[in-house]
Amino acid sequence: MTAHPESANPPTLLSVIELLGYPNLRPIYERMGYRVLTEFAVRKAISLMRKEKPAVIVADFYFQPDFRDRVSNLESLLATAQSHKDVKVMVLYESAHEHALERLRERFRIDAALILPVREDALEKCLEAWK
Numbered sequence: 001m002t003a004h005p006e007s008a009n010p011p012t013l014l015s016v017i018e019l020l021g022y023p024n025l026r027p028i029y030e031r032m033g034y035r036v037l038t039e040f041a042v043r044k045a046i047s048l049m050r051k052e053k054p055a056v057i058v059a060d061f062y063f064q065p066d067f068r069d070r071v072s073n074l075e076s077l078l079a080t081a082q083s084h085k086d087v088k089v090m091v092l093y094e095s096a097h098e099h100a101l102e103r104l105r106e107r108f109r110i111d112a113a114l115i116l117p118v119r120e121d122a123l124e125k126c127l128e129a130w131k
Helices: 026-031 042-052 075-082 095-105 120-130
Strands: 012-016 035-039 056-060 088-093 112-115
Touching: 012 026, 012 042, 026 035, 026 120, 035 042, 042 056, 042 075, 056 075, 088 095, 095 112, 112 120
Parallel strands: 012 035, 012 056, 056 088, 088 112
Antiparallel strands: none
16 A cells, blocks of 8 residues: 555654543544544643654634633643644634633634534635645
């Protein structure tokens, strides 16, 4: 079997899943040609980012009104991603939390935000454009 040139060194996608409330998107990422790394805690994802330098980060967003100095689970991850200008950041969120996501977007670069449940065609369109 002959390998395609792009599959010899596929771009890395870091999937940060803290909510676990939506279908597994890994098959879509892999079908789009990404090598997928998954972390279930932002702290571990930040550590992995420093070693792996992903091309794309896909992270779920959740708003917790009881956070005192933060809006969500993602501030630390997004702050780290800002120093990697070539990394594309996609956030998956529930429509009820859009107001909080907008507050986060005022402070951090988010290249795409998709409402849960994610439409497969919208996800594929973003990922294809970023390859």
